Amino acid sequence: MNEPNHGATVPLPGPEALDAEYDARAAIPEHPAIFARWRAASDEARRTLRHEPECYYGPSPRERLDLFHAARPGGPLLVFIHGGYWRALDKHDFSFLAPPFTAAGTALAVLNYGLLPTTPLAQIVGQIRRALAWLWRNADGLGYNRWRIAVCGHSAGGHLAAMMLATDWAGVGRDLPADLVRGALAISGLHDLEPLTRAPFLRDDLDLDATAARTLSPVHQPCPRAAPLCTAVGELESAEFHRQSQLIARAWPHCFAGGLSLPQRNHLTVLDALGEQDSLLFALALRLLGRDGHASGRRAAQGAA
Numbered sequence: 001m002n003e004p005n006h007g008a009t010v011p012l013p014g015p016e017a018l019d020a021e022y023d024a025r026a027a028i029p030e031h032p033a034i035f036a037r038w039r040a041a042s043d044e045a046r047r048t049l050r051h052e053p054e055c056y057y058g059p060s061p062r063e064r065l066d067l068f069h070a071a072r073p074g075g076p077l078l079v080f081i082h083g084g085y086w087r088a089l090d091k092h093d094f095s096f097l098a099p100p101f102t103a104a105g106t107a108l109a110v111l112n113y114g115l116l117p118t119t120p121l122a123q124i125v126g127q128i129r130r131a132l133a134w135l136w137r138n139a140d141g142l143g144y145n146r147w148r149i150a151v152c153g154h155s156a157g158g159h160l161a162a163m164m165l166a167t168d169w170a171g172v173g174r175d176l177p178a179d180l181v182r183g184a185l186a187i188s189g190l191h192d193l194e195p196l197t198r199a200p201f202l203r204d205d206l207d208l209d210a211t212a213a214r215t216l217s218p219v220h221q222p223c224p225r226a227a228p229l230c231t232a233v234g235e236l237e238s239a240e241f242h243r244q245s246q247l248i249a250r251a252w253p254h255c256f257a258g259g260l261s262l263p264q265r266n267h268l269t270v271l272d273a274l275g276e277q278d279s280l281l282f283a284l285a286l287r288l289l290g291r292d293g294h295a296s297g298r299r300a301a302q303g304a305a
Contacts, residue, residue: 018199021240024155024267026201034268041096049098052142057134060114063127065135066091067142068098068108075105076148076182076289079135083155083188086124087116087205100277106289107144109135113160116205121216128160129172136180150183150288154271158189158231162218162248165229165255179226183257183288187232187274187281188241188267191218191248195240219251228257230288232273232281234265241267260284 013021025031045068046053052067078101082089091110101108113119113127132151139146153161165184169176193213196202214220229252231245242261249256260280262270273281 013195015198015200018195018240019201021238022196022199023201024237027238028266028268031268035093038093038096042093043095045095045098046092049095049102051098055134057131058127060119060127062112062114062119063130064091065109065111065131066095068095068102068110069143070102070105070107072105073143074145075107076150077107077109077135077139077144077146078285078289079109079111079132079149079151081111081113081128081151081153081157081160083153083157085116085202085205086121086156087202097275100275100282101285104277104286106286107142117207121206121208122212125160125163125216128164129167132164132167132180133169133173133176136176148182148289149180150185150285151181152185152187152274152285152288153189154187154274155267156190158186159191159193159218161186162189162191162229163216163221165224165227166218166221181227183228183230185230185232185285185288186245186248188234188237188270189218189231189244189248191244191251192220193217219247223252224255227255228288229255230257230284231259232270232284233259233261234267234270235261235263236266237270238267 050069054064055067057063057065080094080097082091082094091112094110098108111128111131113124136146136149151161151164161184164181169178169180190196193208193216196206197208197213231248233241233245245259249259262273262281265273273279274285276282
């Protein structure tokens with residue numbers, strides 16, 4: 001005889017449903033054209049902007065970054081972490097974000113990191129921490145203000161950006177301040193990894209058991225209190241991407257500074273808004289870099305509501 005169901009358990013989505021929710025490329029047939037447009041604009045940015053290419057921040061071949069200088073020295077630094085489900089894409093695909101930020105007086109660092117499955121996710125998190133520590137230590141020589149560093153990531157990069165906000169920097173290096181990261185912006189971020197461990201298109205490369213998935217999920221990290229987190233998601237993205245942003249807002253109530261839902265944007269075109277000088281997302285990124293980052297970040301996010 002079946003035991004009575006009192007309604008306490010919600011059925012988990014099946015594998016096909018998870019793929020439909022999270023496999024963004026499959027949901028965007030025009031993704032090759034979007035990637036080609038990004039690459040062309042990025043090539044142009046590297047041709048025309050003053051920058052330091054291929055700076056090694058760690059020992060492995062992919063631990064490199066490109067640093068685009070601001071029009072004026074001594075300003076803030078935005079660190080951008082690309083997506084691709086931790087297993088694809090390259091920093092060279094995202095140089096297109098540099099022109100509006102450098103023109104606005106903000107330096108931009110675009111990171112590479114090891115990719116799944118060769119580099120496990122826990123090591124990737126460690127690499128991004130190493131990059132932030134390198135950027136803090138080398139600020140004087142590179143011409144930006146080490147006390148005004150914020151981090152921004154898209155998709156898998158949003159996960160990594162949130163993990164940086166939750167980092168105990170004293171455990172990374174005794175010389176590093178607790179407030180090394182002044183704010184974080186997670187665009188279409190992945191904050192609870194458990195569903196991805198069951199999604200057929202990704203689970204084998206991700207290769208996380210339940211314990212590791214919990215350890216590497218921002219929603220299960222202690223709520224940071226020293227800096228704000230803002231989120232953004234495209235209106236046309238799947239319900240799961242919207243839910244992921246809602247999860248981190250509930251998990252980190254003391255540092256959550258607001259979220260944007262960008263009209264008529266999908267999982268890829270939402271990133272275009274970050275490089276558009278008249279967009280609320282661009283304004284939010286700049287305000288996170290301000291000296292009053294928590295308050296100003298909250299105002300920018302509320303302005304889009």
